[in-house]
């Protein structure tokens with residue numbers, strides 16, 4: 641009787657593990673910004689993503705002309721071109737929720753207090769030299785805040801991708817976003833997997849299994865429509881990056897047990 645109970649418990653544990661492993665994890669795109677008091681790439685959005693239980697929060701970084709790493713999506717903010725402007729001018733700019741543009745330092749200080757992970761997107765800089773300095777400084781700062789095991793990196797920059805692989809500690813997950821490499825090329829270059837748009841993935845759904853067979857993972861962005869979220873779930877992707885994290889969490893909760 642006792643043995644049978646133990647077997648039953650072990651089977652239940654194994655099946656719940658299998659079911660949870662099969663469901664994608666939720667990554668808030670530019671933080672959880674589509675909610676009260678928040679804004680894209682604000683510290684508030686990072687806090688909100690964690691508070692609703694996201695697996696990770698994604699954000700974008702640039703380096704100012706005088707070498708300060710800041711968090712913002714576009715190359716410009718309020719007409720100020722980040723890469724060619726001094727930090728003083730960039731950091732004076734306001735986000736939609738009234739916060740000033742955050743430094744990477746303030747972002748990491750907050751991330752260090754939260755259990756959830758971060759996904760740092762290195763933007764493609766005009767100057768390759770500037771971009772390489774950004775990579776080196778980012779890696780140093782992530783280490784300073786004890787976040788090496790909690791940080792994944794993504795980029796559209798080919799050089800940035802190579803530099804991130806080169807300068808981050810061995811085993812750090814670095815993903816390339818553009819979608820123009822097939823999974824085995826990513827593997828060969830030292831990437832952790834593919835992190836491609838929904839459009840690319842729908843064109844190449846076979847890349848999901850191919851990536852898994854190569855021992856790598858699949859992230860899909862930016863998935864906001866429930867039907868597309870379901871497509872990602874049904875096709876077994878590992879991570880979904882979304883502007884609607886709570887909606888995705890609800891959908892994941894409602895999946896039938898496997």
Ligand code: MG
Pocket residue numbers: 670698699700761
């Ligand atoms: Mg991004």
